Amino acid sequence: MALILTGLQKTNMLIFTLRRFSLFFFTLLLLTMLSFSLSFLFPGEQLINLTGQISASPEQLAVLADEYQQQSGLLSQYVSYLKHLFQGDMGYSMTSHLPISSEVLNRLPATVELACVALLVAMFVGIPVGFCAAIYHRKAPDNLILTIAMIGYSIPVFWLGILAILVFSIQLGWFPSSGQISLLFEIQHVTGLQLIDILLSDSPYKWQAFQDATRHLILPVIVVALAPATIFMRLARSAMLEVLDTHYIKAAKAKGLTFSQIIYRHAMRNAIIKVIRDIGLQFANLITIAMVTEVIFSWPGIGSWLIESIYQRDYTAIQGGLIVLSSFIFIVHIIIDLVYAALNPLAREPRHGT
């Protein structure tokens, strides 16, 4: 009997994880190459683009040139650039003259918070609604959901954001229109994630602060989540339709299971697995939407900072922000891949041979 032992499954999972990490490593390597080559491609002197020190004296520049091994070949220049990167030194912002790393550390958590909450909202709304549409395939609910998904996907984010501010914060006054939290509250910076920091702090107005931060979060999250949610709806719908058409669902019907048993025990799990694989891909899209939304809602995240840097021709900041944002997307991608492998026994198997 060709039964595979359970011990082998664990090593399979380990190999799978290692494989993902090697992919992560090489993608990052390519990304640093791109970022390094950007310093040549941007107008101006390469060393200044790389370090961001526009007002340095010739002596200082000579020291910098030595540090970045400007006299040696391209390869050693690149290696020294990597060394600086791993030490957390991404140069200085050309406009604010602050280290890029501290700017990024200050602003990244806000983006992480916004993007993750929006992703969760999009998933928890989009996927069940998509399943509903598939279950009522070719009936009124299906058509309604598809229409909503199409409309939601077609609305441009900047227009939706401005409209949301116009209606919900200016006319109705339900939610604040900008910022992450009201200036009244003083929250200590621990993890950077606002909601967690509030919960960790020992301020007597903790709950008021939490409520206020949540109220600030709602509008931007809805704006960011709308387009991904509609994509998830369609993905979930087609995944569910595909699963409902398979032999094992037919066999389960012949087994005498009721429709709800089939949906909850067999169809949902298989359909969710299919959707999760695509969530990683959609995350990059979500970050793009989040960048635009951050500008509209003056959200103090890395997206609005990066767009600002692009306007101000802050080349060093563009390079740093590019690396940080894309590694964030990659990390989320890998986490989702691992979740996918944990849920799907087929993905853990070795790709070649049996």
Added chain:
Amino acid sequence: MNLIDIRNLSIKLQTSTKPIFAVDRVNLTMKEGEVRGLVGESGSGKSLLAQAIVGVLDEKWEVDADRFHWRGNDLMRLSAEERKAIISKDVAMIFQEPMACLDPTTTIGEQLEEAVDVEQLSGYFWQKRQQRKLAAITLLHKVGIKQHEVCVKSFPHQLTDALCQRVMIAMALARRPMLLIADEPTASMESTNQGQIFRLLASLNQLKNMSILLISHDLENVTHWTNTITVMYSGQFVEAGTTEQIFNQPYHPYTRALVDSSPKANRMIPNKSRLMTLPGSIPTLQHLPIGCRLGPRCPRAQQKCVHAPKIKNFHSHQVSCHFPLKDNYS
């Protein structure tokens, strides 16, 4: 009393122009404890017929019958839910490609446990979980899987096709069905595994008096295991009778051709000579001939064949042909 008695069952597909009868007025009767073979080429509607009996056809197919009796109950008079309740209690089905019929993300054990009939469990609810597990393991033993510990923990893709089919049979046995419909249970299996599965089905038939409807495209193979055989062609009823009648004295030209095309039935033919086959191939659903659908390919076809023949009965050997080969055997 007949276990199942179906008269003139049609399955049609509504299209924009006119309905297509994928299965056209087929009869099927089975007695208790009988093993009946349902034989036909691929595309002859035998799987559709089986799925119509179990009630797992898609909504696009319309099923209609003059008579559909299950152990004397007229199922046509019952509502869909009542029909489903009766059928799912007494009829089980196993499919071809067993691996595709098992949920790939759920372990074999879980899938077996959910097939276990609740009514067979006794005791309080906290005991039921354990009982379910035991019942699942007993089922595995019944189909000859001894390493139940490894098996219940595995996922379907970790087992071979033959093992998956055994698991499917185990699930089918969970409700102690009166009738097991086996839709090409050994397609794409090696011949040693095929033998194992057929022997298992035969022993179930003998030990538990379970009737089996064995669907296959391979007439020659099926004759080893069946008492009676029904032959279908392109959705139409061709011939039914005992295995000996069908294999030794087929009355219908199509059955004759099937038998002639198998090398084992023609030991007498000289070496390197061609086997008899009918010209052409089975018509597609869009281009079905009128009347007897074998017409264009039939060596004995005459003008009369544009009208569908009535079923003639010769000592419980039924044949649907205007010109049966009855007089050839004497």
